[in-house]
Amino acid sequence: MAKRLGERLIEAGLVTAEAVDKALDHQKITGHKLGDCLVELGLLPEAALLRFLATEFQTRFVSADKLAKAKIATAVLDRIPVRMAESNNVLPLAYDVERKLLSIVAAEPQNKSVLEEIALVTGVSEVYAFVGLRSAIAAAIRKYYYGDPTAFTALEAGNPQVQRADVSAMAGAYEATGSGSRSAPISQLRFETDPGSRSPRAAAGSQLLRMTTQMREAMGATRSSIAESDFVETLSVLVGLLEQERPHHRGHSTQLARQASIVGRRMGISPKELTALAIAAYLHDLGKSSERHHTLASNAVNASWKEEAKRLCRAPSRLFETVHLPPTVNTLLAQLYEAYDGSGVPQGTQGESIALGARILSTVDSFLDLTKNPANAFGKVLTKTQALDHLRKNAGILYDPIVADIVGQVQSGELLRHRIVQDGRQVLIAESDEAIRTDMLESVLRQGLVVYAFSTLDGALDGLANRECDVLVVSLRFGLPDILGLLQYARGSAESAGLPILVLGEPDNTSRERLLMxxxxxxxxxxxxxxxxxxxxxxxxxxxxxxxxxxxxxGSYDELPLLELLKTLASGRKSGRLHLRHHSLEGYLHLERGRIVYASYAGQSGESAMQALLQIKQAEFQYDPDSLLLDIPHLDKELEGVAKELSTRRASA
Incomplete structure (x- = not known):
């Protein structure tokens, strides 16, 4: 069987005969299957092998990455006893009660006797088997049955392909012992045996002890920020309920918070300031007239509105006096109607004396009002182009020119399209020197990547803690002790142990060696x-x-219309789940390599659900590239063809 698989892989052009020979030699030592040996030796990518096997067995595959992130209910795990899962190298994924269908991932999905045995033991009518690597399934069994959080870290640590590709980045990963327990981080061991130090512990001593303390304090701040995020999420729900009674402002504060945060991140605002920005966005209309929506745009053309805005600008802060909002939030709320040229209210503050967050909120708030509210400054809903033209004409008068420009980029869909193309992955840069930070940001953008820049290490730490970073760039300008401490923290966490970290600087040879170690x-x-x-x-x-x-x-259709969204997903032949929500109705399309294979909406499924979703004119969406379809596919629609059909239909309407 191993030989036949090897021959087929060679015929498919996936490996060479020499590679198969090496894998067979490895197989004699390890006893692993040929496919696993090829992956373990780095001779064949996991995804390529799984795609091949899935085609051979006429099923679909589940990668190690998706297995690591799967959410499996305890009731589903209980259907297959752990000993049975281990002996047959299978893992239950989901159970459909109505169809009595159990979905599993198996190393040998073609083994009918195993599937029949599972069906008999579990009492289900049908077992649908995905294909996965034995090593990945074994790691998943350790994680989900035994609760071992390091199971997949150990899997990566034992993969020579990963080790060769990024030896220095893997230096901080925890090494897995035979029993599955963890040893101390390699980086820590290296510090304690640094041959260039007079005393090993003195080398790590004062600097690293101080940095560890700072990192713990920072993590305390991060935990606080997590609590703040819960508070922000609660505000989103409560304010959303209040806005249901305002037909032209349903979801307005949520849109303002999200879009202002996107602009803020693009401008390098710190995580703490971003939280304050979101809180201010949710609170900005509370305590004010429900008949008038004050913005810089409306205040500028109506003196009575401007005077009323002056009286009401502090209403949200007064309403929340007993809550003790952060001072930054109160500042943003108080300066929401301050104009860039000093013609605003209540103080006539101008230029950069206005808090950056307030400049962002006022610009985004005006844009959303102009494009949604028929009772706005112009007495009619403007098109996106007309509203952006208003921002450009009033840049330097009502709005900060830089903020207005970035709002234009966000509303053009450019940034959102860019993020989808990159599957949401992003680069974080922490550099205190503004000139270098700007140059680095522009250089990374030219490489076609999504990038955000910060002037302090707070942004880097927040990105690590919240797992929002795929490549981290940090400047040595923050000081060697701080960077060493940051590296030790990153490499001591399973989630960031393999994260690529580039240090910008020109250290001496000794310092360079310490950074790499x-x-x-x-x-x-x-x-x-x-x-x-x-x-x-x-x-x-x-x-x-x-x-x-x-x-x-x-994102939302306001930023990226449905047709453009479908074209973007089609051109990249994307996989994953596109979740759509319109008020209380929601549904999703599941994609596999540029094809729609499943649709669900408002109790419907299949073709009817897909067509209903395509009829929605306004919606917010979430695209999850890593989402795994656990239902049987019931569609096979080329996404590009669906987009063309929709375009033709709209053109003839």
Whole structure:
């Protein structure tokens, strides 16, 4: 069987005869299956092998990455006893009560006797088997049955392909012992045995002890930020309920919070300030007239509105006096109607004396009002083009010119389209020097990547803690002790142990060696940002190759219309779930390599659900590239063809 598989892989052009021979030699030592040996030796990518096997067995595959992130209910796991799962190398994924269908992932999905035995033991009518690697299924059994959070970390640590691709980045990963327990981080062991130090513990001593303390304090702040995110989410729900009674402002505050946050991230606002920005967005209309929606645009053309806005600008803060809102939030709310040229209210503050968050909120708020509210400054709903033209004409008068420009980029759909193309992956840059930070940001953008830049290490730490970073660039300008501490923190966490981290700086040889030993993937001079950006792109491509996770991308048809969204997904032959929501109704399309294979909406499924979803004119969406379809596919529609059909239908309407 092993020989037949090898021959088929050679015929398919996936491996060479020499590679198969090497895998067979490895098989004699390990006893593993040929396919697993090819992947373990780095001779064949996991995804390529699984695609081949899925075609051979006429099923679908589940990668190790998707298995690691699957959410499996305890009741589903209980259907297959752990000993049975281990002996047959299978894992239950989901159970459909109505059809009595059990979905599993198996190393040998073609083994009918095993499937029949599972059906008999579990009492189900049908077993649908996906194909997966034995090693990945074994890791999943350890994670879901035994609760071992390091199961997949151990799997990666034992993969020579991963190790060769990024040795220095893997230096901070925990090594798996035979019993599955973890040892100390390699980076920590290296610090304690640094041959260039007079005393091993003194080398790590004062600097790393201080940095560990700082990191713990920072993590305390991160935990606080997580609590703040819960508060923000609660505000979103409550304010959304209040806005249901205002037909032209349903979901307005949620849109304002999300779009203002996108602009803020693009401008390098710190995580703490972004939270304040979101809170202010949700609160900005509370305590004010429900008949008038005050914005910079409406205040500028109506003196009575402007005077009323002056009286009401502090209403949300007064309403929440007992809550003790952060001072930053109160500042943003108080300056919401301040104009860039000083003609606003209540203080006539101008230019950069107005808090950046307030400048962002006022610009986005005006744009949303102009495009949604028929009772706005112009007395009619403007098109997106007309509203953006208003922002451009009033840049430097009502609005910060830079903010107005970035709002234009967001509303054009450019940033959102860019994020979808990159499967939500993003690069974070922490650099205190503004000139270098700007040059680096522009260089990475030219590489076609999504990138955000910060002037402090807070943004980097927040990105690590919230797993929002796929490549991290940090400047040595923050100081060697701080960077070493950051590296030790990153490499000591399973989630960021393999994260590519590029240090920008020109350290001496000893410091460079310490950075690399601590887990820096590379150290690059900031003098050539284009060269550094090429490294960043290489790191991200390597991370994708080794199943680095994708990110959920959120947006709305206001930013990226349905037709453009479908074209973007089709051109990239994307897989995953596109979740659509319109008020209380929601549904989704599941994609596999540019094809719609499943649709569900408002109790419907299949073709009727897909057509109903395509009829929605306004919706918010989430695209999750890593979502796994656990139902049997019931559609097979080329996404590009669906987009063309929709375009033709709209043109003839």
């Amino acid at each position: 601590a887990g820096a993937t590379a150290v690059q001079s900031p003098a050539d940002t284009d060269e550094a950006a090429k490294l960043v792109r290489q790191f991200q491509e390597d991370r994708i190759l080794h199943n680095g996770p994708a990110r959920v991308v959120r």
